[in-house]
Amino acid sequence: MSDKASSKRRHENPSNLIKLLRNHRKDALKSLARMLFSPLSSSMTVIVIAAALLLPSLLFAFNTNIAALLGEFQNNARIVLYLTRGTSDTQALEVSNSLLTSNAIDSVDFISNEEALLSFSDAAGFSQIVADFEANPLPASIVITPNLAGLAELDQLAASLDQIPEVELVQVDSLWLRRLAAISELLVLAARVLGLIVLLSLCFIIGNTVRSHIENRRDEIKIIKLVGGTHSYIARPFLYIGLFYGLLGGLLASLLQALIFLSFRNPLNEIFSLYDSSFTLPLLAPAMLITLAFSGATIGWLAAIISAYRYVNAIST
């Protein structure tokens, strides 16, 4: 050791990146081992994290499905234009032809007042009533299938259709859509608020878990500081602990979500088919799994950084 000590020293010191990677791998494995060392409390923590992540995640997923359903209903939305009395069939046909030139309109269907009366009297029991009419009380109408993305556009289209002189009344069959859209908006808001609350509680849960890991190794940390361990060297294993807790919690949450979806799949699909919807509830998407695992890991890592910063620095030498 006494020979050429100083000239050899530089040569033996590995590059910073290799050092870093080497330390990271070692600390990751060590942290995992420490978590496995107390499997019961570790899995309790993971379950709590998973449950917390599951709440906003389920809401978001539920809303995604509602939004898909909304789109489905929107495709079925109809606008009915009731024409003013005295509008001739030729005039009405002109109007419907001009409507077809609009991009916002997929198809039109002109129903003359005779046709309307005919279909009305066809309905069981009404033929006698219809026969008693002196004149045809029913207006001619144009049924429009719009080609639109959202409710706002639908309203806009309805307003512009109201400007047409031959149009007496515009009827938009959108009550369902509006209800659904409101529910969807509410869900998104709830999911966001819940997400924020969950984020804070996860930081708290994971931060506290990391803190207890730090407290358990207080003496060790003191000694490492005495021989020149940097904050990041000391903190790194604890960051991995946070990361692993978050990651495992996220994975468990996506597993639970898949199970929940699986158990709701059949009854929900039945409801959708009642509404004449071709929509079917999708099973867990890989994107959801990745999102949950990634958010869990990120939150865990960040919470651990905060916790390690506070509690490692508080150990003084």
Place this chain on the structure above:
Amino acid sequence: MISFDKVSKQYISGQYALAGVSFEIAKGQMAFVTGHSGAGKSTLLKLVLATEKCSSGNVVVNGTDLNHIRRREIPSFRRRIGMVFQDHQLLNDRSVADNVALPLDISGFSRRDALRRVRAALDKVGLLSKEKKFPAALSGGEQQRVGIARAVVNRPSIILADEPTGNLDPELSMETMEVFEQFKNVGVSLLIASHDISLINRMEYRTLILKGGALIGDTGLGELS
């Protein structure tokens, strides 16, 4: 290089552990700090390692003014110092080899390179055969020598030792001193706190004598030239 200029240390309790102490230890110089229990020897070493701050005066170590060292500069500062603690400060859940490897691990050495150095250091203190043992399975003297191996393993430019022979018999004490001398011979500065007067007398090195926190003697000034 270690330089104390009119250094005083008052603990929060109000107790003065050091009062107006001035001295310099040059590169490659070995010196003892002696005095009765409570004279301030450990405090002096703690000021050098920056685990305590002086209340007044200046401590400069390896060119670093410790009155102005930043918190995040302390780790790299300490890595250039090897400290042998009176109470060993070993990690009980790590083997002897892993304990000695700690400074190398912090510096990012690969396991292979670290192990080579660890073995060399353990060999120097005569503990190569115990590398796989845990501290609890060692005697006090053996633990002390593990601490010595850890202090020298990263080839520090300064070695501090607080009662390094406190648990050792005279023969092992002399061997330990020989290890320290080897480092002195390659340019390492050493400051060794000890109340073992007979050992100090046998070694014939510069000796700082503390009494009640004051430096009342400095025998080896002549050796500086």
